[in-house]
Amino acid sequence: MSFFNKVFASVGIGAAKVDTKLEKDTLTAGDLVRGVVEIQGGNVEQKVDEIYLSLHTTYIKESDDKKYTVSAMIDRFRVAESFTISPNERKELPFSFQLPLDTPISIGRTKIWVQTGLDIKNAVDPTDKDYIKVVPNALISAVFQAVEDMGFRMREADCQEASYRLRKRLPFIQEFEFIPTSGPFRGKLDELELVFQATSNDQMEVYMQVDRKARGLGGFLSESLGTDETNVRVSVSKSDIPNLRSKLQSVIERYS
Template sequence: MSLFNKALASIGIGSAQVDTKLEKDKVTPGGEIRGVVHIKGGNTEQKVDEIYLGLNTTYLKESNDRKINVPVVIDRFRLNEPFTIGPGETKEIPFSFVLPLDVPISIGRTKIWVSTALDIKNAVDPSDKDYLHVIPNRLMDAVLNGVEDLGFRLREADCEQAPYRLRKRLPFIQEFEFVPVMGSFRGRLDELELVFFQVSENETEIYMQVDRRARGLGGFLSEALEMDESNIRFTVTSSDIPGLRQKLETIINKYS
């Protein structure tokens, strides 16, 4: 019977089960995630080589003139040394880890989740999947609100393959695309794109692309040659928050 149970466990029937419980699913970049991994033994004794948590998302990548969704592991955390779990035995393994600053926020089609996997030799590895709701931190939220206060509306936010000049640790960037719907920039700009590169919780570098609206023949020629776009890099800190709207307006005005 034991050999039969082992054979079933090797194809995932009657093997150990894993269930991860998070203390909370709402967190900001740089925030701490806490939880417990619950493991229940199957019908036979099994050796678990390791338990690891993966922080995951997907991003859009161009391939053969079309965009495809590509899964990516943002970070990975090993929780334990090898152990053996007996039939029907239960174990609880608490954990905590800090969310990296470059994790994207949960907006639009962007989903972030924690995957839990048990590494068991000669068997189908049990796994679990728990979604996170990653929200902007105080500084990032102030920038996004400041842009909206200037009359822009967020049209789209996606994780896309990073061009070489913007590539850092991860192969993608999260791009926020705004359009002017009111205020002084309506009629002057086509769109405004932002990318955040978090330096710390209190400092972020921003890559901004200002896309000016074509005006007359010269404007249309500039647009055709992609000369109607300006790319700007600047840094904001928490101390900028009280005057952030004015700082953003000054920068956008300079290139619009």
């Protein structure tokens, strides 16, 4: 390699190109993600220190009474360690990784993507970005169906900065906001907010915020003081699915 070729490589001129191909792009949290990373050598030989895949989304953060959107890395996975790619050489590297259980669902403004990067020392790293669709698993789908059967309609879903009480591995949680449009809670509740935190593939904690509707002077005072909201946690598993509506409804009734 001539001196000029070394300089060109170090600033990213003639750099390798990377493309990731996923076996499928619709998944549920906990699924095994499979695919292949294709690397095409550039005009010069380059040493690649590492190839990695990282999983990302965005969430809403609040500071000084202002809301803004920031990105967050959900996880990172190594595909390959150090190797050298020759000019115009083509490499294919298969990979697999498990989609984390706390990966949010693709709904509303929430987007999830896999980003591929080549770690090339002192160079402009070539990257590739692939969006995936994360759909609810059987347990979350059953909760949604139970809530809908009670007369609620989803009004909004978004990833928000997590409070200290709900913060786990990630700095955000995904909130699902429902309003009662019919059924036993119409006129009793203003809204119902749900947050899911999986403990395994078959079990999760459901955090519910039950927001009671103001009734009379006492109700309006409670609403103004913020005491009309009750936070409750319910553990559910796949074995609960046949009776999920009655289990959730009894809890909501207790605080409505």
